[in-house]
Amino acid sequence: NMRWPGLLAAYKEYLPINEQTPFLTLNEGNTPLVKLERLSAELGVELFVKLEGANPTGSFKDRGMVMAVAKAVEEGSKTVICASTGNTSASAAAYAARAGLRCIIVIPEGKIAMGKLAQAMMYGAEIISIEGNFDQALKMVRNISEQEPITLVNSVNPFRLEGQKTAAFEICEQLGFAPEILAIPVGNAGNISAYWKGFKEYAAKKETRLPKMFGFEAAGAAALVHNRVFENPETIATAIRIGNPASWDLAVSAVQESSGRFDEVSDEEILFAYKKLASSEGIFVEPASCASIAGILKNIKNGSIEKGAKIVAVLTGNGLKDPDTAINSSQTKVIRLANDENAVTEHIRGVVLD
Numbered sequence: 001n002m003r004w005p006g007l008l009a010a011y012k013e014y015l016p017i018n019e020q021t022p023f024l025t026l027n028e029g030n031t032p033l034v035k036l037e038r039l040s041a042e043l044g045v046e047l048f049v050k051l052e053g054a055n056p057t058g059s060f061k062d063r064g065m066v067m068a069v070a071k072a073v074e075e076g077s078k079t080v081i082c083a084s085t086g087n088t089s090a091s092a093a094a095y096a097a098r099a100g101l102r103c104i105i106v107i108p109e110g111k112i113a114m115g116k117l118a119q120a121m122m123y124g125a126e127i128i129s130i131e132g133n134f135d136q137a138l139k140m141v142r143n144i145s146e147q148e149p150i151t152l153v154n155s156v157n158p159f160r161l162e163g164q165k166t167a168a169f170e171i172c173e174q175l176g177f178a179p180e181i182l183a184i185p186v187g188n189a190g191n192i193s194a195y196w197k198g199f200k201e202y203a204a205k206k207e208t209r210l211p212k213m214f215g216f217e218a219a220g221a222a223a224l225v226h227n228r229v230f231e232n233p234e235t236i237a238t239a240i241r242i243g244n245p246a247s248w249d250l251a252v253s254a255v256q257e258s259s260g261r262f263d264e265v266s267d268e269e270i271l272f273a274y275k276k277l278a279s280s281e282g283i284f285v286e287p288a289s290c291a292s293i294a295g296i297l298k299n300i301k302n303g304s305i306e307k308g309a310k311i312v313a314v315l316t317g318n319g320l321k322d323p324d325t326a327i328n329s330s331q332t333k334v335i336r337l338a339n340d341e342n343a344v345t346e347h348i349r350g351v352v353l354d
């Protein structure tokens with residue numbers, strides 16, 4: 001039987017699973033690790049990407065959410081809640097539907113990508129949009145979950161990081177070793193903390209090396225780079241539009257213990273990487289994911305990443321999540337012609353075959 005069983009079954013020895021924990025799954029995990037052939041040659045490095053947009057709801061959040069929702073079921077909870085820039089809410093809503101729980105999501109008005117909103121609506125979540133940002137929404141749901149019989153499934157729930165650490169295991173298994181550098185977008189800073197936990201646990205069991213953790217924030221929301229809260233975070237990469245990351249201390253430890261670094265990338269650098277990945281590698285991911293690639297480009301240029309380095313960049317979410325940014329930032333024009341084969345042929349001869 002070659003069917004992938006999903007994360008809880010595949011990694012049960014590494015996860016907080018007991019006889020009471022349901023094996024909830026949408027067969028998440030086991031995502032592709034793709035070598036970027038063209039970019040590797042161009043940059044003189046060995047660059048692989050972990051395609052987390054291949055998960056069931058299109059982002060890495062499914063790894064943490066399957067664990068957190070399974071534990072909520074185990075504890076007898078009937079309702080889960082989260083604040084979200086979009087992906088966490090899509091994932092929470094899907095796994096809650098799968099498990100038969102209610103799901104409440106709180107999102108920042110006007111700042112969540114259309115695909116993510118469509119998902120939460122279809123999975124049947126209760127959707128509350130506030131005139132505030134993610135940090136304010138998170139503060140709200142943390143308080144509410146302490147007063148009401150509702151389980152919080154943001155990454156401050158430790159089961160989220162337990163599930164998300166499995167991506168580090170997969171990378172080590174897919175490569176046969178840990179990379180020298182793990183490049184990852186940083187928003188609320190849960191994922192970089194989860195990967196570091198995963199690499200350390202894997203290294204302890206299998207004696208693999210540990211990577212240096214390179215965490216990349218958007219320049220308009222770069223709290224960890226500047227060691228200060230950003231009260232009004234802004235970036236085109238709405239998924240990481242976060243000014244006061246909840247896993248601040250864990251993320252700082254990950255970078256310090258691994259001799260890695262935090263760095264920031266501008267929206268222009270993010271959009272450049274976004275277009276380059278799609279047009280020269282065939283890989284379409286959402287803008288926030290491209291912070292990892294933009295960060296690698298920047299750090300190769302300034303000498304912080306050496307030639308020949310073996311790098312894995314985490315691409316956290318699918319490009320289809322945010323069709324508006326794709327259409328608005330692409331230079332590609334749609335040619336409108338009559339329903340006339342001659343006109344179409346003439347155009348093709350003029351453009352493609354010359």
Ligand code: F0G
Nearest residue numbers: 084085087088187188189190191316317
């Ligand atoms: N990339 C994407 C596509 C994300 O959706 C997020 C976070 C991150 C990167 C950053 O990960 O927060 O663990 O540092 N999205 C959260 C959400 C905040 O609500 O969907 P992080």
